[in-house]
Amino acid sequence: MSSDSWPRAALLAMSLAGSPSACGPDLPSRAEPATAPARDPAGGGTPAEPTVPVEPTFAAHVAAIVYTHCTPCHHQGGSGPFAFESFDDVADHATQIAEVTADKSMPPWLPSAGPGVFVGARTLDEVTRQTLARWVEQGAVPGDLNAAPAPSPPSGGWQLGPPDLVLSTGAPFELPADGTDVYRNFVIPAPPPSSPGSPRFVRAVEIRPGDPRVVHHGVLRVDLTGSVRHLDAQDPAPGFDGMVFAGARMPDGRFLGWTPGKRPSPGSDARAWRLVGDSDLVLQLHLRPSGKVEPVVAQLGLHFAARPPTLPALSMELSSSEIDLPPGASDVRVRDRYTVPVDVAIRSLYPHAHYLGRRIEAWAVLPDRTRRELLLIEDWDFDWQDEYRFVRPVRLPKGSTIHMEWRFDNSAQNPHNPSSPPRHVTYGPASTDEMAELILEVEPDDPRHLVALDEDFRRKWLGDQAALYQRLLRRSPDDPDVAANLGAFEQLRGNVDAAVAAYEHALGSDPDHLQANVELGIVRMGAGELSRAVWHLRRAVAVAPNEARPHLTLANALRKQGQPDEAIEHYRRALALDDGLSQAHNNLAITLEARGDLRGALRHFSRAVEHGPNTAVFAKNLARVRARLER
Numbered sequence: 001m002s003s004d005s006w007p008r009a010a011l012l013a014m015s016l017a018g019s020p021s022a023c024g025p026d027l028p029s030r031a032e033p034a035t036a037p038a039r040d041p042a043g044g045g046t047p048a049e050p051t052v053p054v055e056p057t058f059a060a061h062v063a064a065i066v067y068t069h070c071t072p073c074h075h076q077g078g079s080g081p082f083a084f085e086s087f088d089d090v091a092d093h094a095t096q097i098a099e100v101t102a103d104k105s106m107p108p109w110l111p112s113a114g115p116g117v118f119v120g121a122r123t124l125d126e127v128t129r130q131t132l133a134r135w136v137e138q139g140a141v142p143g144d145l146n147a148a149p150a151p152s153p154p155s156g157g158w159q160l161g162p163p164d165l166v167l168s169t170g171a172p173f174e175l176p177a178d179g180t181d182v183y184r185n186f187v188i189p190a191p192p193p194s195s196p197g198s199p200r201f202v203r204a205v206e207i208r209p210g211d212p213r214v215v216h217h218g219v220l221r222v223d224l225t226g227s228v229r230h231l232d233a234q235d236p237a238p239g240f241d242g243m244v245f246a247g248a249r250m251p252d253g254r255f256l257g258w259t260p261g262k263r264p265s266p267g268s269d270a271r272a273w274r275l276v277g278d279s280d281l282v283l284q285l286h287l288r289p290s291g292k293v294e295p296v297v298a299q300l301g302l303h304f305a306a307r308p309p310t311l312p313a314l315s316m317e318l319s320s321s322e323i324d325l326p327p328g329a330s331d332v333r334v335r336d337r338y339t340v341p342v343d344v345a346i347r348s349l350y351p352h353a354h355y356l357g358r359r360i361e362a363w364a365v366l367p368d369r370t371r372r373e374l375l376l377i378e379d380w381d382f383d384w385q386d387e388y389r390f391v392r393p394v395r396l397p398k399g400s401t402i403h404m405e406w407r408f409d410n411s412a413q414n415p416h417n418p419s420s421p422p423r424h425v426t427y428g429p430a431s432t433d434e435m436a437e438l439i440l441e442v443e444p445d446d447p448r449h450l451v452a453l454d455e456d457f458r459r460k461w462l463g464d465q466a467a468l469y470q471r472l473l474r475r476s477p478d479d480p481d482v483a484a485n486l487g488a489f490e491q492l493r494g495n496v497d498a499a500v501a502a503y504e505h506a507l508g509s510d511p512d513h514l515q516a517n518v519e520l521g522i523v524r525m526g527a528g529e530l531s532r533a534v535w536h537l538r539r540a541v542a543v544a545p546n547e548a549r550p551h552l553t554l555a556n557a558l559r560k561q562g563q564p565d566e567a568i569e570h571y572r573r574a575l576a577l578d579d580g581l582s583q584a585h586n587n588l589a590i591t592l593e594a595r596g597d598l599r600g601a602l603r604h605f606s607r608a609v610e611h612g613p614n615t616a617v618f619a620k621n622l623a624r625v626r627a628r629l630e631r
Helices: 008-013 058-069 087-092 094-102 126-137 227-233 447-475 480-492 496-509 514-526 530-543 548-560 564-577 582-594 598-611 616-630
Strands: 165-168 173-175 182-189 200-208 215-223 256-258 273-275 280-287 294-296 299-304 314-319 332-339 344-352 357-365 371-377 388-396 401-408 437-444
Touching: 058 087, 058 126, 087 094, 094 126, 173 182, 182 227, 200 215, 200 256, 215 227, 227 280, 314 332, 314 401, 314 447, 332 447, 344 357, 344 371, 371 388, 437 447, 447 480, 480 496, 480 514, 496 514, 514 530, 514 548, 530 548, 548 564, 548 582, 564 582, 582 598, 582 616, 598 616
Parallel strands: none
Antiparallel strands: 165 299, 173 294, 182 280, 200 273, 200 299, 215 256, 215 280, 314 437, 332 401, 344 388, 344 437, 357 371, 357 401
């Protein structure tokens, strides 16, 4: 969904919380058997089923299992708490290995077998688990260690080769020695292309998050709205805290993330995404204190595509905010669904809930009422969530309905419950609140249908958000922030009367509410009610004289009202606060051009193009003024 021109209140109300976290290599969807299949003794060519070795040894049987499935995380400097790089390393933890593989808690992998076959599934078959168990039962025999395979050395440098562009989070963020986990969002400006106007498409991104002992996982988003810059500027340290991405979204519908031990995907030109100059990349890292202060610096390695993509995608979020979990409630269910208006293929799924989530199921019902299973996780774990990418995309015909159901357990019997005794929990972005989401990466079979799919899902999503804030406002009628957010979503839906009513409701509780005054001023301006618009925008400037956006919006209204001198004054104030506002440069230039100050207009049109190189009207305005000056 495009959010370039959405009200700021809506952008700040949005959250795509949560991120993948997993440990283990990008492996085939089924583990290698503990022993190679033997040929049928009767002489046929069909391999016999693999069996558990009678007397397994580390060298002949166990080393390959551990080095393949455990060592990618459990190596010196890795994310695992201890290394598995030799017989002695493994023997010291042999009993523990047998226990955690027998109960299937390791390797960490949440989906149940059956519904979908996923890339990199970290599963062990029964023969492999029993081989480990028998090896431990028989005393962890080493065997001929000279014949044992060696673990693959941990990757150093860029795994996908030298990137075309390397970006950094900049100055180190000092992770405190103690305390709770930290979600930190690092804002990385995307540099303009070397050739102005030349589009760049990213085929693959490799994330190097820093020390894996403290970095649990990372998720990358792209912001075209400038909202994350605002949040970053409010925090004196590098980045800003929280699980909220503000206006940042999955770039062109593609999921980008890092988890320990997982090899980055090389991607493809066909599924590349556009890197827009003057946009912001937002890297959210889940950080865990180590007992001492740790500096955190991350890098991104971008590999560009040779040609524009041919298979566009859209990110869709099924979700429910109707989460109300009284203490002791052990099986609360919430649901969402969406019917696709065109033929599509689902490439990946990313479920998200917090500590009280217990079970998620996703499925599709086809037009002929056939049910197609997509995902089942029967024992949710907030610490081991991940993105699940299908080996073969799941194709759904037009008219299919995608369903999601989350179940929650707020009882004392839930081992993941962070509160003892349990407390009342409702919907919210903090990890102590709850969420119920399923994000899908979807490709229309016909790329020409992407816009229709986007618009259809956008209508559904905006309706859901408006319904959420209507419920919240009934619960907290005196909360001006809730009322302003309701107004923003009604404004996006085109319900102008409902938006005005919500903004006025917010101002009834707080006449100086900044966002309600700004957005109501914009609505009044659009309706031609310039005097009323200017009144609200003057109030917004009085409330926040050091914020650029109220000055810019007031200047726009004054220009429309025929007051160019005062409009120019507020454009200049906005730019003094934020010189990167391309719209302020452009509109100031238009005002100067109308007064005959062509050189001033040239200067600010040039700045508009510099900060907004992909906005065609800025370049058109600049060309017009240049031509006038030449004449």
